[in-house]
Amino acid sequence: MYIGVEEVAGFLGDDPALAMWLGELQRAGGPRDEVDVPVADTGLTHLLRLGVPAQDAAEIVAGLSELQRNPALSWLVRRCAQRTVADMGGFRPGGSWPALPDAWGRYFYVYVFLAVLPHVRAYHQQRGIPDDISWATLAALGSAVESHRQRLGTGGMDAPFWIDLHFRGGIYLLGRLGFNRGDLGFLAPAVQAAGLPAHESDPALGVHAAPTGPLDPVACDASFALATEFFARHFPEETYRLARCGSWILDEQLTEYLPADSNIIRFQRRFHLTPETHDGDADILSRIFQASPDTDLATLPRRTTLQRAVIDHLRAGRHWNIGFGWLEL
Incomplete structure (x- = not known):
């Protein structure tokens, strides 16, 4: 069924952020025929393979029938999916991802990524990426749900x-750590100061500690070794000699609370840290407690040394940072 952008605008209402998003999707161009709206027949199987919890998977599948019946919603899913498919293999964030009304938007982006799924799986296969790495990487969707x-x-x-x-x-989970293709960016001067040739556009792998348990040093060593081999094999046109990281884990204030032989401090010391920091309160509360900055600190658990450190630091009127660092691969 054909639907015009005017009808889609009517469905979205008068929210300025959604109107801006609609304009962005319209300028990106219409979906190619092969970008299909997901269907219930395969949706549940894919959701479980992507690590989506059973309760959410059932709710998502139940919503697929409404998606099929609603031309405006289908239009939005296909356009949003096409935006990602059109840049398959890119590693820079693409476009805006506004918060959407609960009435129809709770799982909207899940439907978008279900529509993208066959395309990214085909891309992984073209690159020769093993199935276990492909599915483990894409299971980030389940973690987000x-x-x-x-x-x-x-x-x-x-x-x-x-x-x-x-x-x-753009990103691959390789054992304990995830790595994204990218460039050195604003860390280039820090690398130059260490006596190495470096430019902002030089390739550099971003390093991410997946929320899957302790940062065991042996497991991290294995991930770095695998990353060097993985990207040389599957992306031979890109040469990575440096890696970069931006994380609450690289906040040097953690050394005030955690022992030198703790996993977090040992991970931090892999990197040459830079003076650059960003505000990190929201991030560390989310990562450690699944909490937001307005959460009453008295309600948070204090079972681990790290949990107690985060709470006591904030109660003292101090703040956490996102720290940045780099290393040679």
């Missing part, structure tokens, strides 16, 4: 812009 329910008690999906990078072929 699970995180949303843990934080808010309702169905939804966190950080669609981050999941988009996984579904466009």
Whole structure:
């Protein structure tokens, strides 16, 4: 069924952010025929393979029938999916991902990534990426759904812009750590100061500690070794000699609370840290407690040394940072 952009605009209502998003999707161009709206027949199987919890998977599949019946919603899913498919293999964030009304938007971005799924799987196969790495990487979607329910008690999906990078072929989970293709960016002067040739556009792997348990040093060593081999084999046109990281884990204030032989401090010391920092309170509360900055600190658990450190630091009127660092591969 044909539907015009005017009807889609009517469906979205008068929210300025959604109107801007609609314009962005319209300018990106219409979907190619092969970008299909997901269907219930395969949806549940794919969702479970992507690590989506059973409760959420059932709700998502139940919503697929409404998606099929609603031309405006189908238009939006296909356009949003096409935006990612058109940049398959890219590694820069693409477009805006606005918050959407609960009435129809709780799982909207899940439907988008289900529509993208066959395309990113085909891209992985073309690159020769093993199935286990492909599915483990794409299971970030399941983690984002699970995180949303843990934080808010309702169905939804966190950080669609981050999941988009996984579904466009930019990030790969290689054992304990994830690595994204990218460039050195604003860390180039720090590398130059260490006596190495470096430019902002030089390739550099971003390093991410997946929320899957302790940062065991042996497991991290294995991930770095695998990353060197993986990208040389599957992306031979890109030469990575440096890696970069931006994370609450690289906040040097953690050394005030954690022992030198703790996994976090040992991970931090892999990197040459830079003076650059960003505000990190929201990130560390989300990562450690699945909580937001307005959460009453008295309600948070104090079972681990790290949990106690985060709480006591904030209670003292101090703040956490996102730290940045680089290393040679």
